[in-house]
Amino acid sequence: MTARPRLVHLVPPPNDPVDARGDWAVVETALGVRLPDDYKWLVEAYGWGEFGDVLYLRTPFGTNGRNGYNEHNGIEWQKAHPTDSAARDRERYPHPLHPAPGALLVWGATIDADRLCLLTAGAPEDWPVVVWSSEGWYETHPMGAAEFVERWTDGRLVSRLLASMEPDLAPWFNTFRPRTHRCLRLSESRFAHPVRLRLLREALAPTVDRGRWESDAEDEWQHHLATVDHDWLLTYEAPRPHTIRVDFPPEDADLILPRLLAAVRHMGCEVLQITTAAGIPLPDPDTAMHEQPAAPAAPHVSEHR
The missing domain is CATH 3.30.160.110 (Sirohaem synthase, central domain)
Structure with missing residues (x-):
């Protein structure tokens, strides 16, 4: 059994994944690279969300602004906000960042603000996953995104950087909605x-x-x-x-x-x-579960505090 059916067995995909469909040709043209089929499958099967409250899967689709397009769209965010830090400090940033050739392309993140990347050197199906920690450490895993997620959810991924799920819990996927x-x-x-x-x-x-x-x-x-x-x-x-x-x-x-x-x-x-969630009491129990209308905006006061 390959990584994809194993992952589906371990973590059934949502019935209605969020931001899972779109025009891959448009995405790849914008990025200037062809994306691996296993990453495309992961997006189409699960969409925008998180595995086990730890691994966050980002997608290149979804422009409705529910939570900010670029906030969850790691691929486009990286292209829209290039940084020259990697070019200046080769010791701290051993890999260049996309769109440089053979660079890191972000496809996910973690609860600890680590970045999950693909190292875009060689054929797309051979791109390994690189964990780029929030503390500046790097870890390379010679596998695609789908196998990486499958091994992590099954507890078979050996990593010194990533948190693990609690051992007595079955893995799950939460859709961001x-x-x-x-x-x-x-x-x-x-x-x-x-x-x-x-x-x-x-x-x-x-x-x-x-x-x-x-x-x-x-x-x-x-x-x-x-x-x-x-x-x-x-x-x-x-x-x-x-x-x-x-x-x-x-x-x-x-x-x-x-x-x-x-x-x-x-x-x-x-x-x-x-x-x-902010502790504001809702006096009417019959409507308490419904979204409350926004309070009127306070008048703008031009004053420095």
Whole structure:
């Protein structure tokens, strides 16, 4: 089994990948190079998003400005913002940057701000992956982008620079898309927190683990999970008052609230308050999950502070 079917088996692609389709001929003309087929496959299968909250896949498509075109489009950003640092400091930057011949071309990034690059020397199908760390270190892997991601998700990639997934978690892919973020502050319950967590997962089943953190010194903990039937990401955490943080596609606003309220009742709790991610209270529970209208802009005051 080659890298592509292995990766699909390990991490099923999203049903509706974001920014995954476009005219590759236009992209390649703009870049002045032919891109490897395995990178094209990776983009078309998964689109814009992240593997395991660590590896970020960028695509050359998507101009709708949801999060800023150049912000997630690493290929075009690199071409639009050339730097001469690599040319000036060969010891610190051993590889030139695109569009120089045989240069590094960014195709992804990591949670630690490392860059995932292709070294564009030779035939495109032979381009190796170079990890360019945020601290200025380099690491070359003699494989294409798809095999690189497959080996990382399977725990077979040997790297001194990249973070690994927690060993007891199954790998996953999160699509980058518009999402609504809400916090539900909960009352106490007669149940201890491990029981409350189990009851929460029962009410939202099926769910999968996305990591956890617990403190031995104090009653502080975080449990991250995701629902299988819906693209809902949740964090159940303390200290008091314990809180459920959730983010979800805006189109699920009417669906998620009754499910969460039923889950909270199952846990023996009550919802004390629903807030935005920034902590702004939302007084109307019936509309709390919907995106709120933007506040009127403050009048401009020409004053230096």
